[in-house]
Amino acid sequence: MSLSVPRRLAAVAALAVGGLIAATAPSALAAPTAPAAPTAVTAAPTPPDIPLANVKAHLTQLQTIATNNGGNRAHGRAGYKASIDYVKAKLDAAGFTTTLQTFTSSGATGYNLIADWPGGDPDSVLMAGAHLDSVSSGAGINDNGSGSAAVLETALAVSRAQLQPTKHLRFGWWGAEELGLIGSKYYVNNLPAAERAKFSGYLNFDMIGSPNPGYFVYDDDAAIEQTFKTYFSGIGVPTEIETEGDGRSDHASFKNVGIPVGGLFTGASRTKTAAQAQKWGGTSGQAFDRCYHSSCDNTSNINDTALDRNSDAVAYAIWNLGAATPVPPGKSFENTADVNIPDSPGAAVTSPVTASDVPGNAPATTKVDVNIVHTYRGDLVVDLVAPDGTVYNLHNRSGGSADNLVASYTVNASAEVANGVWKLQVKDVAAQDVGYINSWKITF
Incomplete structure (x- = not known):
């Protein structure tokens, strides 16, 4: 992971519920009285338990590669190319179509x-990825062998299960992330607009085995965020917001071109607070990863x-x-103005x-994305009110003492x-x- 900058921290508790080498996949580059129940994702086949031993075996291989190549797996170094070759060989043997994309950065x-x-539907692509490079000072086993290995083992689990998903599944391992997201930017920038439009989401996994871990979820796309929170609640x-x-x-490269993103993180150089240590265990006053960007980021640093x-969470999401x-792209209308919610007994x-220029009636799959900042969402009743005054209940005091309500709902309108x-x-x-209501969006 590249060096980070702080922003507002919002605690969120658990919820209730350019060259080519090898074969190239063509798309790789180039009645209102009965409201529908809230839902974030459609029911799916049971996700597997990803074997920890398998993930750690990949980390051992990455450590060996680093040890045999000057102690690192950095961009432009032999250790990085050997890491790519290792992952590619595993995927080729498992029946994936792999594409090796080249770019130049810093003269390498x-x-x-x-x-x-x-x-899967080629017009609805779900992608998961992780950066595979380390910094030059170490083997990068947590940053980011951990995310790379978990994504790899999840891909191999897809193969073992011979999964037949509705969406088209794609996985990616990025180069030169530590130099400024270079690899993922190159990939996204070389995707035609028509290909970008096919992405239903990109899931990013960067540092998911920190030795003094926190459990952080990206607060980007509401449906993806909800999926991860549902897993951890289970x-x-x-969890807290990352x-x-x-x-x-690397999720930023995708987010910047309008692709929905989400992901997981266990912390880097920031210090774990006493409240976080009480919640998750570990040591307060100490960094989540004391070996961040250091030579001690080895297999002992996990x-x-x-x-x-987190590896199981990757599979759960996939x-x-x-x-x-898959839902065809619809027309969305959003209000991002803050609206204060008075404490009880207050008015709604x-x-x-x-909404304008939408022909006919709303669809049976009208989507409502809600982002409400609140210190106790079990206090809240949330409704969608149609133009004719019909009320569709979305949320009725569920979620207990958890903070905030960030969720997607499907309404038969x-x-x-x-x-x-x-x-x-x-x-x-x-x-x-x-x-307060932070924002909300309705999509027809």
Whole structure:
């Protein structure tokens, strides 16, 4: 991971629920009274338990590669090319179509590795990736052998299961991330606009085995974020919003061209607080990774529990998001103005959007993305109000004591004319906690 910059930290608790070498995949480069139940992802085949031993075996191989090549796997060094070759060989043997993409940075040749799994809707691509390079001072086993190995083993699990997802699955390993996201920028910048439009999402995994770990989730795309939070809630692990590396890893390259992104992170040089140590264990007052960008970032610099949990989370996301029914691009209307939510007993507040130029009625799969900052979401009742005044309940005091409500809902609004003023209506029905509507969006 590149050096990060801090921004506002919002704690979020768990929820209830250019050359080519080798074969190139063509797309690699180039009734209102009954509201629908809230949902973030469609039911999918059961995700596998990713074997920790397999992930660690990949890390051992990356360590050996570094040891045999000057102690690192940095861009332009022999250790990086050997790392790419190792990952590519595993994927080729597992039945993936692999593409080796070359670029030049700092006077040296760099490599991205792209792996496509056969099948799935070519117009709905779900991609997961990690940077494979290290800094020159060490082997980069946590940063970012951990993410690279977890993505690799998840891809191999796709092959073992002979998974037949609804979406087309693609995996990527990026070069020269440590020099400023060079590899992932090159990949995205060389994708035609028509190819970029096919992405349903990009999932990034950079440092997921930190020795003094936190459990951080990117707060970018709401559906992706919800998927990860659902996984961690299911195993009883609270999460927080990722801020230390926000925008400083490869997901930024995708986000900057409008591709939905999300991901996981266990912390780098920032210090773990006492509250975080109480929540997650580990040592307060100490960095999440004391060996960040140092020579001690070797196979001893990994927390097995964090690596195991996050590797399983990678697979959970691929299985669930990959099986979700592709939705053709719709027309969206968004309100990003903050609206304060008064504490109980206060009146309901609304945030309006005006839909226009949408023919006919709203679809049965109308999507509502909600981002509400609140210190106790169990206080909240959230509704979608149609132009004719019909109310569709989205959230009714669920989620307990967790902070914030960031979620996607699917509403059968097919009885409603799409054009007109739609409102997100929020009421705080219990005392003491406060917050505000940060933004919301409706997509037809």
